[in-house]
Amino acid sequence: MNLNTFIFIAVALAVVLVAIPVLVGGFLRNVQAGTIRMVSWLRGATVIYRGPGKSLEVPLLTIGTTLSSKAINVDLDITDQTADIDALGVPRPIKVRVLASAIVSVGDSDQLIKTAANRFFSKPEDDQMAILNDLLSSAGRRAINLLTHDQLFSAKTAPTQLPSARGPRAAEDRAAEQRAAEQRADPTLPAIQAAEEDDDPLAIIIRKACSKELTDLGLIFNSLNIKVVQSEVADARRRQSAAEASANADIVATQQARRAREAQLDAERLISDKSRELAQTQASNAALIAQAEALKQDALGTQRSSELRATQLAQADALRVRIEATAAADAEAIRVVKLAEANAQSIRQVNEAIMAGGEAYLRYRQIEMLPLLVPEVARALAQAKLVTVSGGDPGGAAGQATGQITDVVKMLLTLQAVQGNTGPAIPAPEGLSREQ
Template sequence: MQSLIAIAVVVFALVFVVPLIVASFLRNVEAGTIRLVSWLHGGTVIYRGPGKSKEIPLLTTGTTISSKVINVDLDITDQTADLDDAGVPRPIKVRILASAIVSVGDTDALIKTAANRFFSKTDADQLNTLTDLLSSSGRRAINLLTHDQLFSAKTAPTVRALPAPMPSTALAARQSVEVIPSAHDAVMAVEDDDDPLAVIIRKACSRELTDLGLIFNSLNIKVVQSEVAEARRRQSAAEAQANAEIVAATQTRRAREAQLEAERVISDKQRELEQTRAANAALIAQAEAKKQEALGVQRVAELDATQIAQARADAERVRIEAQAAAEAEAIRIKTIAAAQAESIEKVNAAIAAGGESYFRYRQIEMLPQIAPAIAGALAEAKLVTISSDGKGAADSTTNNITGVIQTVLAAQLVARGGLVEGNGIPPVSAPNVSLPPVPDRPVTRK
């Protein structure tokens, strides 16, 4: 039984007691923390995490501080160091919104100082201390810079000599803190490319931060506000807007010019196309006109040929008809002449058969018709002396009248006797009896 108890005690000691003893001697140092272990004789050993720290509960005292960076937001409002042309101060009120980053120093001395002077305060006091320190340094930096230098990161500032800061504590007056060459070289390396405000703030607050065991890492200036800057910003915005509008107007004008040029080219091409079409149409119309003219000439020739053929046919027909009519008329005239001759022969034969008595009888019947004409002619006649063949004028006149009467009688006998009608020939009308005109002047013939 005793052996079991001893074994249990040994196991318990190995499982629980030994780890507790080891944990009390070897403590964990987390990442982002620094462990300060002070021994009884006054020495201090610093352990940076992550790692282990050697401690003896009765002989050492340990303190853990944070090695992480501290971010401090700054809102600084002050006036610049601007001067007018006459050298009279013309300060400009500016407001700066920035963010500063500080951290614990790298050396053991700075770590001990930070543990004693900074991390011994509460978190609120730590933040207020850093804010006041950095804000005061920022105000002094603003008072040393002009307005243009604040808004130009590449302008080399003309920095006035900073007044030597007064020691804030008795401890700061008694001891001086050594700055390691590596940190100083790093600060000088970035000063050439850093913002003038950040450079001045770094220089102004480096001693105060060193007194607290901290170092200045960087300053991020978020916004620099001022009425002048706002006016310039509005002016720049207006100029940029005007330039943008000018560029847009130029681009629009160029686009419009390009469009007009394209439209002009298209119009020229269309005009050339229309001219080509018009020329082709004119050529086609000219060819069509020539074709129509040729067709017209052909039609005229065909019409002329047709008309000539028709005219020739008509002329031939008319000639044939005229010839036929002439032949028919000649035959008719010959027939009529033959009939008249035959009728005259028959009349003469009838007269010869009837004797002189019939002829006399007919002369007496025609006297009422002939006598007025003869009387009128003799009444209008003047003295006419006719001498022929030894006969007197009375005999000649009587013979002429007798011949006329015989001719008229023969014609009337033919017309009335129906000698010609019996042969199918139309009757011939008797000619009107007219006496020859009597000359106005007497003519004597021998």
């Protein structure tokens, strides 16, 4: 493969990648959103493209025109007189001023688009707005002449009447004939009328009045927004309504103040009743507390009297016990003293008897007490296991034993004398002993 072949291939690729897109781009044109592209061919056929999209155009064979499909807003300032009449049928027009905003746009059908392109968009923009303003203002003035003042200010509630110089009946007949003719001309008119039932009478009349003129321009009437309706009667009524509203507000404020004062008085009365009930309750509670305090003082007095009586009784009992104990102690002491004196007297008498009788008295008492002493002495001697050796001395062991027995007898006599011979017999000692 030589160099020429490579060059041919590169040129072919360039033609395919560059020339073909450029050629195709020359036949296709962008149609932006909100625009309509009209392409007319050599023999007069017209193709309409609605954006966003593409339009097919061939240079030298077609011609294209771009139209705006956006809504056109027209501000209206209309001043005219209404169709008011008095109770006697005499016209009493009222001067009104209506500030509104009408919205129109290009029709949807191809025929209306062609008409708008030839009759409306072919003019300068200032002329376009002037035409729309004149057309809609004249329709608005016509509508104001057919409506009453109250219909303009209460469009949603007042029925639409179209009075004329021939009277209400003639106006109704003419309106019926006009509706019949419109229905024969446009079969879709009933649907449009059903959609218009909820609209303002002013907008309905303006739509009907300017629909033919707008259609001749290739446009359609979309809506009418009434901003302000001004009139001297409306201002007077507004001032009257404001005064009535202010008076009603004052009345309401007065009534509210009266209700508030009544509520305050009721609250104060209720508070007074509650305070009176509270004071009565407090007084009753104070009386109950005083009565309870008096009962408490009585109980305390009774308790103190009982305590004093108990204390006095206890003191009297203690004094009585102390006196009885003292008397018993004194009696016992006297008895002990007397017993001691008797014992001492007995001892003295025994000693005196012993001293006066001497040996004879002791031996007499010894013989008298032998029945008691002999068994005890024998048992003591037997248990002592003593051996006494006498050397023939009359004062030896036998004499000493006899002397000891004599001492024992003296001691027993002394004890009997002390006890007054009333106590039990004193046993003899268990044993007598003497160490040799």
